[in-house]
Amino acid sequence: MTRTDEHVLALDLGTSSARALVLSADDAAPIPGALARHKISPAYGNDGSATLDLHEYVEGLLGCLDELEQNGHLDGIGAIVLSSQWHSIVALDNRGAARTPVITWADTRSIDLGLGPSFDEQAFHARTGTWLHRLYWTRRIPWLLSDDSPAAFAGLPDLVLERLTGERATSVSVASGTGTLDLATGAYDAEALDIAGVKADRLPSIVPTGWTGTLSKEYERRWPGLVGVPVHPPTGDGAASNVGTGGYDAGVAAVTVGTSAAVRVVHPIENAPELPWELWRYRVDDKRAVTGMAFSAAGNLHAWLTGVLRLKSDEPTDVEIGASHAIAIPFMAGTRPPAVVPGGSGVYFGLSFDDSPADLLAAALQGASLEIDRGLRTLDRLFDRQLDVVLGGGGIDASEWWRRCLTATFARPTTVCAEPEVGARGAAAVALGLSPEPGGEHLTPVPDEVSRVADLRLRYEPLRQLAVQASKVFN
Known part of the structure; x- marks a missing residue:
């Protein structure tokens, strides 16, 4: 938990932009002027592809932190939080390098799964909260495996977290958006993994909500004000937006x-x-x-x-x-x-x-x-x-x-809600136990x-x- 006189650095990993902004630690309100934005241009193809360049995305996000540093906004930071788009996936090789671009929620490529009459999709939906749809890893991983032999898979927020801290991990929130999580237990679902054709060790490890990491030495040298600052696991943007809206x-x-x-x-x-x-x-x-x-x-x-x-x-x-x-x-x-x-x-x-x-x-x-x-x-x-x-x-x-x-x-x-940056606000609220109010006009x-x-x-x-x-x- 941060002290009330410290600020929160929020990283918002959107589809159309990556943003870094500084929030008040007591009510998650944005600090005026402490926002940097990198515009993202997804690549769309006639084959149904909708992808992001991982290197360009991450470097753009790091540039946002450089901009905040140059303007003196990274002093007095007590926590780093992340809000991220759900459903993205990247295939990785055995060294952890990306073999594909970031495949976003809008990408329509996958394969159909012939699971036979014994598969109970109603029970699967009740357990995982998802369907066997192209949006989820249960259909995307078999499609990626059919054309290549990736060693592992991760989402955009997992790879950003790894880049910052050196640890490849995911949150229960982000994992739930993959369609492979048992909602009740908070662990990967055995049937979903079997359908996807992978074992849990090929996916990011799920850390509890209270887990924190710290920036790697490279980034501590780059942003001295963030040395030792806890980095919280990411929150899926839909969940973050709800909480941030009130x-x-x-x-x-x-x-x-x-x-x-x-x-x-x-x-x-x-x-x-x-x-x-x-x-x-x-x-x-x-x-x-x-x-x-x-x-x-x-x-x-x-x-x-x-x-x-x-x-x-x-x-x-x-x-x-x-x-x-x-x-x-x-x-x-x-x-x-x-x-x-x-x-x-x-x-x-x-x-x-x-x-x-x-x-x-x-x-x-x-x-x-x-x-x-x-x-x-x-x-x-x-x-x-x-x-x-x-x-x-x-x-x-x-x-x-x-x-x-x-x-x-x-x-x-x-x-x-008076605050447009609801995803960043919600990620801070989830990580720090805050309850932000909408604070805006009432319409009749x-x-x-x-x-x-x-x-x-x-x-x-x-x-x-x-x-x-x-x-x-x-x-």
Whole structure:
């Protein structure tokens, strides 16, 4: 635990950027001006690949620390924490060197597994919180083994931790995102390893939440202010974002909008409610789990449309919420498991010559809001209550219209997290036992907007099913 007069250095390993920032140790609030960012450009291929250059990524992250050092922000640091994208994988040789780029969550390559009728995927899902989907190592490792003979496998956060400390280890949180963890025990699942075709010694060792390492001598010389500072194991970005937004108990659903979007609830792993097939479940730390639903089209959808439509404003302010005649089904990047809609399946219905670029943007953001609402209502049923909602993430911070749209779609009040860096904030909170509050505005749904969205949902649902069917024909 840090002293309250010390700061926390947070490393946030995102898909579109790597960031290093300094936070207050008592409430995980960012220190003004103490942020460095390295832009990341994933490489996408026609074969479904979506990769990151590991060397470029890590060197860019180290450069962020150099920038903080040069500006005097690495003095008085009492802890180093990490938040990272889930689901990445790198194949390693017998010397620990990378044989592949970082394969990200967006990569669609893998192999199908013919496990036969004896395999019980319902039991597997209940135990691991995941499915046999390309997102997870259970299908990615056999695919990587089919073309090469890697000696070991690790994720991006595991390799960053190894680079900094010399120890290749992972957290129960990051391991849960691989699809190979037994959620109840916090150890690798024997059946998942058997399906993947590896033994546990070929994967990073899982360390407890209280584990800490220290920087290697090389980096202690590079950043003298960090000598002896404990480095905490990484937290998966979804879990970190929930906690950082203020959604860290079973009565609150956190909706976060970044490149993608998700709605999640943090709750104790002990006596957790039975997991519905439609939801995933990962771990936050040794005692808590996070259950939710994720969506592939969110901030990426917003950024793409504002560029394609050449909008002067990234807000459809002239369009009333729920009033767009056009309906967008936001399957541009496909759907997350267990649904199997592939990328390239986005659809607009009801277009007319009267529609403006702002109408098309509004329809897309409304469609994304309705998708998130599907997940929220599923969580309401699971926890047997209407959950409170807190909104957070860069997409939320950037768009007032979208905040109002989500509030009307959920038909309940929402609280907006005032801090956009929710992943870094949450990683600090998990490592140091903090309970950050949202601290932002409270939104009340506007009755007319709620009514229009309710009417729109009646048209949206059958068109969504039509889009699902069309995706099977088109792809």
